[in-house]
Amino acid sequence: MNEPKRLHKLYVLFPFFSVMKSIIPILVLLIIKGVNWSKFPWYGYAAAIVVIVLPFVLYGWFTWRKFSYTLQEDRIVLRRGIFVREEKSIYFSRIHSIQTQQPLIQRILRLAQLKIETPGGNAEADGVLPALAIAEAERVEQWLYQKRSEAAKKEEAPAAAEYAHEHAHHEEGESPEQNEGVIQEGPAPLVQREREVLLRLSAGRLFAGALTTMNLPLVVVFGTGVYSFADDLLPDHFYSSLVERAGQLSAIWWLGLVPVMFLLAWILSAVLFTIKYAGFTVEQEGGNITIVSGLLDRKKHVFSPGKVQAVEVKEGLLRQPFGYAEVEIFVLTSETEKKMMLHPLLPLRDVNELLARIVPQFELQPPVTCPPKRALWLFMRWKLLGAAVLGTAGTVFLGPTGALLFLLLPLCAVWGYGCFKDEGMSIQGKLLTLRHRTISRSTALMRRPHVVTVNTVATSGQRSKSLLSVRAKLMVNRIGFKAVFLEREQANAVKDWFRQASAFMKR
Known part of the structure; x- marks a missing residue:
């Protein structure tokens, strides 16, 4: 495993594809403008292809030749650079997570991208292998996970050796050397980890779950992209004429148009949601949880169940009457995406069964304390x-x-009364449950070791009624979760619950 390896040969085409992403909108614009392509001679097209393709393919080839990775006994070494050589060593004991992804280019070429992250690393990951065969990516990922586990065991070996030495004389017929021989094992061979599918969702189930909520951020991002692209294609007077015609429409026409636009946006958000999470699968592999999803940009998130800091159960307006909810988890990871969907549409009665299979340290319980009538x-x-x-x-x-x-x-008035009825909290051992409603009802489950701060706030109106609002913040969610207008004793009970963790840490 100490021999340098190169990326897949198709990595040579990556610079060309990157440039084509910028050229394609220009070509589309020229086609829409009705450019007469026949007036250009054939050798002009040939020259353009050579000028555009050849330099970037050559650059890709040199980049591929100068990029290598070496799997050593205690680290992975990355070497790259044409004019300025860069060498980066990532020790297995420092690896935080390994992510296998398939962005659009890799998905078209049937390749995979491997990202290696360490604590305190940058947003782009500390080590990236951008073009590996899928089988090779899985093999390297498995190797890194195994070596990381071995590195963690080696760090614990001195304590284990001391423990074995102390108890060696109590074991009849064994010597200290024999006990040391049991601990000091050679490097383990690559073990194939068992993979168990915990959850797999079809496109129909994803679409049905998306229809029960409005995924507004997806629509906004998509609409912004379409507007940016259309702004280059449409004539300058298009928007002014559109606004002028819209001003001539009657109020009744607008009242009819708004529901139609809302319906189209609703359907569009459901389609985009289904594309984003297509092929959604949750697997258990080697003690870790793997979440794979995405049609165009396929992502794979691997994490330990112990890294999950909170679970949020969301019941939208269309879901709650039928007893359905969406389940999300907040994971401590170096990635920018710390909130992950665990299930888009699940009967509320089955939430605890799902949590028991994936994150058994969490359990959904109804709040036992609610705001008073005042x-x-x-x-x-x-x-x-x-x-x-x-x-x-x-x-x-x-x-x-x-x-x-x-x-x-x-x-x-009904909305406010619903918020009043749904608010609440409960404390069960190390588990804190906060429930709050803005529009959807949200129930947050968090464990005490993961809570960073607990704050209580009282406005003048709350003080006059002896009420407090409480907010608990996590490392992965600085905004936090809250429950408002509680009895003062109930809110202070959350602060006392949190102080128990602080007192334990001081010991």
């Missing part, structure tokens, strides 16, 4: 005020039609 007005006041302001503004600017906005008052 807190009801605090849940409703701002919602009612917002509805009253909208109704007043609608009446002033739109007349009797705008007065229909006052119908939001009873809806906001």
Whole structure:
């Protein structure tokens, strides 16, 4: 394993594909503009292909030749660079996680990308092998995980040797040398780890789960990309004429258009969600949990169940009446994506069964303490005020039609009452449960060793009613989770629960 290895030969094409991603929009623009391609001679096209393709393929070839990786007994060594040579050694004991991914280019070429991350590394990972055959990527990943485990055992070996030496004389017929021989083992051969599929979701199940919620961030990102691309294609007067025509439409037409646009955005978000999480699979391999998903950009997240710091169970407006929820986990990892979906649409009664199979240290329990009745007005006041302001503004600017906005008052009253009924918290040993509703009902489960801070806040309205709001923050979620307008004793109980961990650490 000490011999230098190179990436897959198709890595030669990577610089060319990177440039093509910038050229394709220009070609599309020229096609839409109706450029007469026949007026250019054939040798002009040939020259353009040579000028564009050849330099980048040559650059890719030199990059491929100068990129190598070596698997040694205690580290992986990466060497790269054409003019400036760079050598990076990543010791197995420092490896935090290994991620196998398939971005679009790798997926087209049937390759995989391996990312090696260490604690405190940068956002782009400390070591990247951008083009490996899928089988080779799995083999290297398995090797790194095994060597990391062996490195961790070696760090524990001195303590184990001391323990064996102390108890050697109590074992009849054994000498200290024999005990040392049991501990000092040679390097273990590469062991094939057993893989068990814990969960696999079909595209239909993903689409059904996506239809029960509005994935607005996906729509915004997609719409921004389409607008940026269309802005280069459409004429300058297009937007001004569009705004002029929109201003000529009647209010009734707009009232009909808004639901149609909302429906289209809803369906589009469901399609994008299904593409993002296509092939969603959760596996258990060698004591680690693996989550694989993605149609165009396939990602593989590997983590230990002990790295999961919190579980969030979300019940949307369309899910809660039918008893369904979405389950997400927050994982301590060096990746920027620390929140991962565990299931998009699961009966609430089956959540604990899912958690027991994947993260058994968490258990969903209903809150045992809820806000007192005197807190009801605090849940409703701002919602009612917002509805009253909208109704007043609608009446002033739109007349009797705008007065229909006052119908939001009873809806906001129901909304506030629902927030009041759903708020709550519970403490069971080291497990803290906080439940809160903004629009969807969210139940957060977190364990005491992972909680970084616990804060209590009281506004003037809360102080007058002897109420407190509590917020618990994690390392992977600095915003944290909260429960509001609780009894002062209940909120302080969370702070006392957190102080137990601080007192234990001081010992």
